[in-house]
Amino acid sequence: MMELQLAKNKLVADNYTCVVVSKGVVCYTSVEKGIKPLMLPLMQDKNIFSNMVLADKIIGKAAALLVIYSGITKVYADTMSSEAKKIFEKNNVHYEYQVEVPYILNRDKTSICPIEKLVEKIDSPDDAYNEIKEFLIK
Secondary structure (H helix, E strand, O other): OHHHHHHHHHHHHOOOOEEEEEOOEEEEEEOOOOOHHHHHHHHHOOOOOOOOEEEEEEEOHHHHHHHHHHOOOEEEEEEEEHHHHHHHHHOOOEEEEEEEEOOOEOOOOOOEOHHHHHOOOOOOHHHHHHHHHHHHHO
8 A cells, every 4th residue: 555655645745636656656647637647648558557556636437447447456536436436346446535526527517527428328448448539539
């Protein structure tokens, strides 16, 4: 759990949106918002985060499916959706969070996040990755 604590500490201390740790070393950070911090590196290399630990500000269903897709083994989120928790439980991914919410809202908090809507009926990590990739490319 030391790696997860390191990722959490870095997330808070340096105000990142995403921190990935491997073998006790911070190997990736981002200040990008939304799904981009996970998705952009995955578009370059599917295995880039394999067996690593993630701390993120917000993890909903879409991010959870990408975590499974990428092979990340432990996750922390400041805010995590109920759907994300279910995905982690089903796939035996250790998770921790501060606040649980029913779903992730869009940036102006008026509706469900568009990426969450996109994966609403998707349960396959591969299908989620492909749908999100298509969405981001458009």
